[in-house]
Amino acid sequence: xxxxxxxxxxxxxxxxxxxxxxxxxxxxxxxxxxxxxxxxxxxxxxxxxxxxxxxxxxxxxxxxxxxxxxxxxxxxxxxxxxxxxxxxxxxxxxxxxxxxxxxxxxxxxxxxxxxxxxxxxxxxxxxxxxxxxxxxxxxxxxxxxxxxxxxxxxxxxxxxxxxxxxxxxxxxxxxxxxxxxxxxxxxxxxxxxxxxxxxxxxxxxxxxxxxxxxxxxxxxxxxx
Amino acid sequence: xxxxxxxxxxxxxxxxxxxxxxxxxxxxxxxxxxxxxxxxxxxxxxxxxxxxxxxxxxxxxxxxxxxxxxxxxxxxxxxxxxxxxxxxxxxxxxxxxxxxxxxxxxxxxxxxxxxxxxxxxxxxxxxxxxxxxxxxxxxxxxxxxxxxxxxxxxxxxxxxxxxxxxxxxxxxxxxxxxxxxxxxxxxxxxxxxxxxxxxxxxxxxxxxxxxxxxxxxxxxxxxxxxxxxxxxxxxxxxxxxxxxxxxxxxxxxxxxxxxxxxxxxxxxxxxxxxxxxxxxxxxxxxxxxxxxxxxxxxxxxxxxxxxxxxxxxxxxxxxxxxxxxxxxxxxxxxxxxxxxxxxxxxxxxxxxxxxxxxxxxxxxxxxxxxxxxxxxxxxxxxxxxxxxxxxxxxxxxxxxxxxxxxxxxxxxxxxxxxxxxxx
Numbered sequence: 001x002x003x004x005x006x007x008x009x010x011x012x013x014x015x016x017x018x019x020x021x022x023x024x025x026x027x028x029x030x031x032x033x034x035x036x037x038x039x040x041x042x043x044x045x046x047x048x049x050x051x052x053x054x055x056x057x058x059x060x061x062x063x064x065x066x067x068x069x070x071x072x073x074x075x076x077x078x079x080x081x082x083x084x085x086x087x088x089x090x091x092x093x094x095x096x097x098x099x100x101x102x103x104x105x106x107x108x109x110x111x112x113x114x115x116x117x118x119x120x121x122x123x124x125x126x127x128x129x130x131x132x133x134x135x136x137x138x139x140x141x142x143x144x145x146x147x148x149x150x151x152x153x154x155x156x157x158x159x160x161x162x163x164x165x166x167x168x169x170x171x172x173x174x175x176x177x178x179x180x181x182x183x184x185x186x187x188x189x190x191x192x193x194x195x196x197x198x199x200x201x202x203x204x205x206x207x208x209x210x211x212x213x214x215x216x217x218x219x220x221x222x223x224x
Numbered sequence: 225x226x227x228x229x230x231x232x233x234x235x236x237x238x239x240x241x242x243x244x245x246x247x248x249x250x251x252x253x254x255x256x257x258x259x260x261x262x263x264x265x266x267x268x269x270x271x272x273x274x275x276x277x278x279x280x281x282x283x284x285x286x287x288x289x290x291x292x293x294x295x296x297x298x299x300x301x302x303x304x305x306x307x308x309x310x311x312x313x314x315x316x317x318x319x320x321x322x323x324x325x326x327x328x329x330x331x332x333x334x335x336x337x338x339x340x341x342x343x344x345x346x347x348x349x350x351x352x353x354x355x356x357x358x359x360x361x362x363x364x365x366x367x368x369x370x371x372x373x374x375x376x377x378x379x380x381x382x383x384x385x386x387x388x389x390x391x392x393x394x395x396x397x398x399x400x401x402x403x404x405x406x407x408x409x410x411x412x413x414x415x416x417x418x419x420x421x422x423x424x425x426x427x428x429x430x431x432x433x434x435x436x437x438x439x440x441x442x443x444x445x446x447x448x449x450x451x452x453x454x455x456x457x458x459x460x461x462x463x464x465x466x467x468x469x470x471x472x473x474x475x476x477x478x479x480x481x482x483x484x485x486x487x488x489x490x491x492x493x494x495x496x497x498x499x500x501x502x503x504x505x506x507x508x509x510x511x512x513x514x515x516x517x518x519x520x521x522x523x524x525x526x527x528x529x530x531x532x533x534x535x536x537x538x539x540x541x542x543x544x545x546x547x548x549x550x551x552x553x554x555x556x557x558x559x560x561x562x563x564x565x566x567x568x569x570x571x572x573x574x575x576x577x578x579x580x581x582x583x584x585x586x587x588x589x590x591x592x593x594x595x596x597x598x599x600x601x602x603x604x605x606x607x608x609x610x611x612x613x614x615x616x617x618x619x620x621x622x623x624x625x626x627x628x629x630x631x632x633x634x635x636x637x638x639x640x641x642x643x644x645x646x647x
Contacts, residue, residue, distance in 0.1 A: 018465050101454060172485065
């Protein structure tokens with residue numbers, strides 16, 4: 001799967017590409033708007049990560065160009081300007097998602113997979129990990145064909161972990177994914193721990209292998 | 225006391241002293257002038273009388289005639305004397321005035337003259353102005369003068385203060401109403417008075433420059449916060465990659481976690497600073513109808529897991545309320561107040577949220593403030609050293625209330641902190 005990163009900060013691009021390549025994404029980079037304009041016309045991408053403020057132009061113009069040329073690439077806007085107007089303008093121009101800086105790479109990864117799934121399967125899709133099947137439309141999870149009951153948070157947690165499978169995800173990233181700004185209120189370990197514990201219990205009780213590994217109190221890794 | 229009153233007071237005092245001093249001086253000088261005039265005319269009369277008499281010296285019985293004439297005339301007294309030498313003497317005497325029944329001052333000139341080789345004493349008298357009457361008349365004139373002067377000055381002062389000082393008061397009122405973060409600039413009224421124009425020019429210059437510096441400062445904070453987002457992203461992304469390196473040790477993981485916590489703290493701080501400067505820069509001016517009750521319920525529902533961790537109970541009494549507001553600001557306002565309540569509630573404590581009559585009241589049980597309650601809404605005034613708190617939450621609440629003209633109150637009473645916002 002091909003991803004185009006349009007971002008002028010080389011260090012950030014390097015980290016994003018490094019992280020996403022582990023997920024076997026093919027990452028291409030455009031550091032300027034003109035480079036980006038060239039690439040989007042020549043190639044199709046599964047997902048474009050678009051920084052709004054570029055040295056030689058506004059990223060919103062690139063969005064317009066994509067739509068003018070009837071491209072259906074998924075687009076996630078990334079911006080340092082947490083500006084509401086930009087977000088609305090971007091989403092109106094057909095961007096699929098919006099991620100303000102600074103962000104966790106696992107969060108980016110989860111958003112990318114969500115965008116790609118939506119684009120590929122028209123929203124009607126399932127994801128699987130060994131004996132776990134998730135029906136994203138019906139929001140149901142089954143283990144070896146047998147449906148299990150998960151709370152909303154446990155379901156979100158499972159999707160997030162599967163999107164970041166084989167990678168260490170810090171509990172800060174999980175907390176923010178599950179609770180947004182409310183995450184700053186709590187002792188993350190307690191909060192995350194209870195959800196992880198419940199999810200683990202529900203999965204293993206229905207005969208699923210224990211895929212959630214604890215990494216020293218730093219976070220968790222979902223791996224076979 | 226007004227400036228004009230001060231100057232008026234001096235003016236009045238000066239005029240009063242001047243008028244009071246002028247009374248004796250005028251009396252003295254008028255008297256002097258009258259005396260001189262009277263003396264002159266007495267001398268003239270005497271001279272002419274002597275001349276006339278000389279021309280009648282041929283008459284035989286002049287002596288007899290003079291005696292009769294003396295008895296007939298009132299102003300002139302001619303009596304025989306025995307002083308042969310010539311001489312004149314001026315005198316002021318008092319005589320009884322039979323008409324006014326009082327003593328009246330007269331000026332007399334007594335001259336020794338010789339008529340037909342016989343010495344006579346010629347005394348001519350002229351009435352003088354009565355001292356008392358003069359003082360009275362002058363006094364009345366001066367008093368009228370003082371009254372007219374004072375009344376004139378007062379009236380003049382009033383109309384002056386109204387007309388002349390109008391531009392000054394206009395400028396003053398504009399300055400009073402001036403708020404660096406809201407008002408555009410002061411537009412002073414054009415006057416013909418150099419001092420006021422000078423003052424107005426200086427004030428305009430000063431406020432314009434202050435405003436420019438203030439705007440630059442605001443822009444700087446916003447730009448700085450923006451610019452910080454990118455290095456923070458790089459930092460976080462490097463940490464995310466670092467976590468993936470195989471063979472991570474336990475101490476390595478702990479360090480990574482600490483680094484990430486610190487990065488998050490920076491990011492949160494930066495986000496709040498950016499939010500503050502955006503509110504300052506009026507970037508949240510779109511207003512829509514918002515169901516405050518529903519929003520409150522939604523936010524509180526999301527917070528239940530956090531409250532449960534501290535075994536904090538949340539009680540609500542929420543009456544329907546819809547207000548016109550900016551959705552972002554309102555959500556931040558509520559979130560910050562709720563976060564603050566939950567963060568500072570003791571374990572097993574209680575938070576209550578109530579909406580009645582356009583007032584949102586949030587209470588939480590907790591320890592009394594260690595800091596001055598007046599400082600509770602100031603930036604970076606933290607109660608204790610909570611690592612999760614940026615110290616900006618309540619400052620943002622205050623800023624939003626100031627911007628949207630909501631009334632914000634805080635008090636602490638018998639172990640309960642109460643925040644209220646009147647919309």
